[in-house]
Amino acid sequence: MQKYSVLSLARNAFSGHRNWSPAWRSPPLKNRYDVVVIGAGGHGLATAYYLAKEFGITDVAVLERGWLGGGNIARNTVTIRSNYMRDESIPFYVKSVAMFEGLTHELNFNMMHSKRTMVDVVQTWPKLRELRRRQLVMDIYGSTYEQITSEELRRRIPALTGGGPDARLPVICGMVHTDAGVNRHDAVAWGYARAADARGVEIHQQTAVQSLLRSRHGTIEGVETNRGTIRANKVVVAVSGHTTTLTETAGLKLPLRTMNLTAFVSEPVQPLVDVIVNCPDSGFYFSQSDKGEMVIGGAPDMGQSFRRDIKQHVFEDTVTAMLSLFPSFKKLKLMRQWGGHLDISHDASPIMDQTDIAGLFVTAGWWGGYKAIPAGGLTLAHLVAKGEPHPLMASFTMDRFRHLDFVMEAGTTTAR
């Protein structure tokens, strides 16, 4: 792997940037691997990377239907945080946030990490009670939550001029989560791809998996793709909203539903808001990107959906809610919108497990899975390599459904 540094930048600048080596190879496709990972998104690439780095399994192929990093990793709002609710979830996300903070160094790729704090604007007393309960649990696991007054809140976010005493939902106070940050989603995908490739992992783009193949004994045998059959005794499904589409080709049902979550972006403006603003009572959140755009998200579409568009009334509801607290944003012109289809599990927590089909692993149900990429990849690689769950993710296996021992996380994300 060509190391990126000030020296390599200077050297390549002098040679007119013609001599950079490709960040990853495009090797010929073999017909057998130790492990096949389906989906070159955040979780798939991270799993492949940690399989090679932590567990020495390098005969790995990552198969991607479209292009690397073009799925939900390119369709989210890059918020990295650990303010969750359950004892099972918080340590996992604390680990993931910590791993994200060291990722630039680990992968030798600038993640443009900006640990800029997330501030919740609290407008109802039930929400305040819920957040203070979360604060107490988060304290146990080393995550941070702190209440500030509405005066302090308005001092930190000058653009927050709505929600006064006469508003339908007056601003009560703020909750500050200093661990939160944002980074560059492309860098995460490319950084993991480049580092995994350097350790021998093969990444095959434009390779669509059409079905999973089972042996006579019922175990997983490989995958059928548009480029032929590829055999492997271990197959990892990391395809987000299409998880059930794939597992059903092997006759496996999972407690997942696919939904569409949308976001949109304004034109770039001068620096205005230096934190991630989350307004759970009004139902929207936003942050300002390094380019100056407001990156805005709201609630998911009602009902299951495999479409990646935005519905007009979802868009209108989000904008209406935003203008009630940030009336000056009325002048903003909107530039782009996008949707991503995510799968949500029965209890809104992720599923990482070896399924009933021996050798078939899934990582799914990631509602807000961007923040979980490093820890998700590491713990799934542990499961694939060792056959037993990593302690951080032991609660996220399918066992919780068998025992009706759910990890309810609806409400800590935009899920509803």
Add this chain to the structure above:
Amino acid sequence: MLLIPCPYCGKRNECEFIYGGPVGAKRPDPNAVNDAEWVEYLTVTPNPQGPVQEKWWHARGCGEWLVIWRDTRTHDIMEAPDDAT
């Protein structure tokens, strides 16, 4: 945006409705199924790229509950309540 056919009010804007969840499997006799089948009944709903059956509540309208078949790829409503206009 969906235009959801209400049997009383005709085709109405989706924002008048509240989503009532997917129509799941018929409740089995708990004594007649094993644990795995019971858990499947409780947690697994069909998730096809195609028609799903779902409940909607005309909460900001006449208050009627209705069931439609909707395609998850196109949002086309394939089948509406019989007496919907």
